Amino acid sequence: MATGGAPFDALSSLDPETFAGESRAVINFLADYYRDVDTYPVQPQDLPGCLRALLPDAPPENGEPIDVILEEVRTHIVPALTNWQSPKFFGYFPMNASTAGFAGEMLSTGLNIVPFMRVASPAATELESAVVDWMGKLMGLPDRFLFSGGGGGVLHGSTCEAVVCTLAAARDRALSRLGHEGILRLVVYASDQSHCTFQKGARIVGIPRSNFRVIPTSASSGYGLTSDSVRDAVEADVASGLVPLYLCATVGTTGLGAVDPVRDLGELARRHGMWLHVDAAYAGSALICPEFQHHIDGAELADSVSMNPHKWFLTNMDCCCLWVASPAALTSALSTNPEYLSNVTEESAGAGVVDYKDWQIALSRPFRAMKLWVVLRRYGGAGMRAYVRRHVEMAKWFEQALEADGRFEVVAPTRFSLVTFRLRPRHEGDDDAVDALNRRLLVAVNASGRAFMTHFVVDGKFVIRMAVGGAMTEMRHVQDTWELVREKAREVGALP
Numbered sequence: 023m024a025t026g027g028a029p030f031d032a033l034s035s036l037d038p039e040t041f042a043g044e045s046r047a048v049i050n051f052l053a054d055y056y057r058d059v060d061t062y063p064v065q066p067q068d069l070p071g072c073l074r075a076l077l078p079d080a081p082p083e084n085g086e087p088i089d090v091i092l093e094e095v096r097t098h099i100v101p102a103l104t105n106w107q108s109p110k111f112f113g114y115f116p117m118n119a120s121t122a123g124f125a126g127e128m129l130s131t132g133l134n135i136v137p138f139m140r141v142a143s144p145a146a147t148e149l150e151s152a153v154v155d156w157m158g159k160l161m162g163l164p165d166r167f168l169f170s171g172g173g174g175g176v177l178h179g180s181t182c183e184a185v186v187c188t189l190a191a192a193r194d195r196a197l198s199r200l201g202h203e204g205i206l207r208l209v210v211y212a213s214d215q216s217h218c219t220f221q222k223g224a225r226i227v228g229i230p231r232s233n234f235r236v237i238p239t240s241a242s243s244g245y246g247l248t249s250d251s252v253r254d255a256v257e258a259d260v261a262s263g264l265v266p267l268y269l270c271a272t273v274g275t276t277g278l279g280a281v282d283p284v285r286d287l288g289e290l291a292r293r294h295g296m297w298l299h300v301d302a303a304y305a306g307s308a309l310i311c312p313e314f315q316h317h318i319d320g321a322e323l324a325d326s327v328s329m330n331p332h333k334w335f336l337t338n339m340d341c342c343c344l345w346v347a348s349p350a351a352l353t354s355a356l357s358t359n360p361e362y363l364s365n366v367t368e369e370s371a372g373a374g375v376v377d378y379k380d381w382q383i384a385l386s387r388p389f390r391a392m393k394l395w396v397v398l399r400r401y402g403g404a405g406m407r408a409y410v411r412r413h414v415e416m417a418k419w420f421e422q423a424l425e426a427d428g429r430f431e432v433v434a435p436t437r438f439s440l441v442t443f444r445l446r447p448r449h450e451g452d453d454d455a456v457d458a459l460n461r462r463l464l465v466a467v468n469a470s471g472r473a474f475m476t477h478f479v480v481d482g483k484f485v486i487r488m489a490v491g492g493a494m495t496e497m498r499h500v501q502d503t504w505e506l507v508r509e510k511a512r513e514v515g516a517l518p
């Protein structure tokens with residue numbers, strides 16, 4: 023173990039011996055964390071400022087030993103964490119960690135290369151192009167999204183970033199026809215279930231706020247869009263001189279896991295010259311199983327598709343796959359070519375050379391392909407399908423348990439591994455009281471530290487979301503959580 027305190031540590035900060043020793047200490051620390059995380063409260067019962075009060079006002083002047091630092095992580099930081107890798111974490115959507123994801127991340131971060139252009143690291147660029155093609159094939163995407171089929175993909179850090187890039191590409195494609203002043207006429211369409219990133223992205227690329235249409239959905243379509251409702255909105259806009267620009271279809275919405283009809287929306291988008299984006303941030307992982315691939319039937323009509331391996335695909339944060347049918351549409355919106363980045367040889371600037379700086383917002387970027395490649399190599403398609411199916415089965419079990427207990431209702435069909443439920447009203451008109459009861463139920467479950475869930479509101483109703491998908495979640499955790507929900511339902515006043 024390196025000694026701390028000496029002011030010169032920073033001058034030999036990549037000394038291989040120290041690197042090996044200190045990294046081993048961190049890995050041992052994390053292995054202990056994964057071994058014990060099941061016994062920690064999933065969400066800490068902390069008070070705001072509890073960590074801040076323990077930290078000095080300024081950084082140390084002299085470096086400290088890694089074991090002292092790790093001890094402080096153990097005593098100060100871990101107790102105030104919400105433990106996303108707990109097998110009883112069912113909030114938001116899962117953010118998977120795995121041994122292979124960690125190994126890939128270590129390789130990426132250890133090599134610490136920056137593949138913003140092919141010449142800046144040829145192997146990283148080629149690995150990225152290969153790995154996004156692999157993922158596209160696993161998910162059954164049409165060939166037009168693969169490099170081998172004339173399209174291509176890139177690894178971003180998040181769906182939010184990917185969406186901004188596709189909106190910029192769609193905007194520039196439209197403005198090349200309309201002229202720049204046309205931006206005030208461009209309209210973006212999403213559903214009331216689409217992720218808020220579309221609204222934010224539309225603002226960032228300059229679409230007037232009043233030109234963002236939020237199209238209502240309802241229980242009758244399982245909270246998916248209907249092409250009739252989108253068509254009505256589009257036709258009304260066209261009649262008033264506006265220009266439909268971009269339509270978002272979601273496969274697996276955040277609140278309820280709803281699915282929009284990709285083919286119907288694709289046909290409509292084609293008729294009106296709109297860019298269609300398919301957001302499969304969470305449920306994209308399920309699309310590797312043939313039984314889920316009907317959800318992207320019609321994807322050949324889309325312009326872009328995205329999904330997050332960092333959610334439910336055993337790939338540590340961060341990693342989002344974005345595929346486009348026309349790389350040129352993306353790069354013409356995003357490319358820059360300052361002298362200090364221009365390619366100096368003919369081969370490096372040749373046709374077909376991918377410079378990923380032109381496929382994203384930032385210039386510098388990590389070697390994410392390494393991480394996804396290690397995950398795919400280590401677990402394989404069959405392993406990943408088994409992984410996804412295991413969670414789907416657990417979610418089905420939980421849904422059936424809810425249905426068998428007359429006090430609960432399942433709010434939207436459980437299509438993947440997200441279960442949405444609530445205690446049902448006992449009388450006509452007691453909706454407010456039932457909302458309050460469900461709120462108390464969620465608070466009680468989370469306060470127990472024995473599970474963590476989040477909520478959503480649909481049709482004015484407070485709904486509890488249980489997103490199964492943790493790397494360490496087993497059926498027994500789901501069964502224990504069901505017992506917990508029943509116990510807390512009794513405590514908050516739901517009649518037995």
Ligand SMILES: Cc1ncc(COP(=O)(O)O)c(C=O)c1O
Nearest residue numbers: 180181182217274275276303304
């Ligand atoms: C359907 C959907 N789209 C987009 C996002 C945003 O993803 P990111 O956090 O990678 O930007 C989420 C996040 O949960 C999501 O569920």
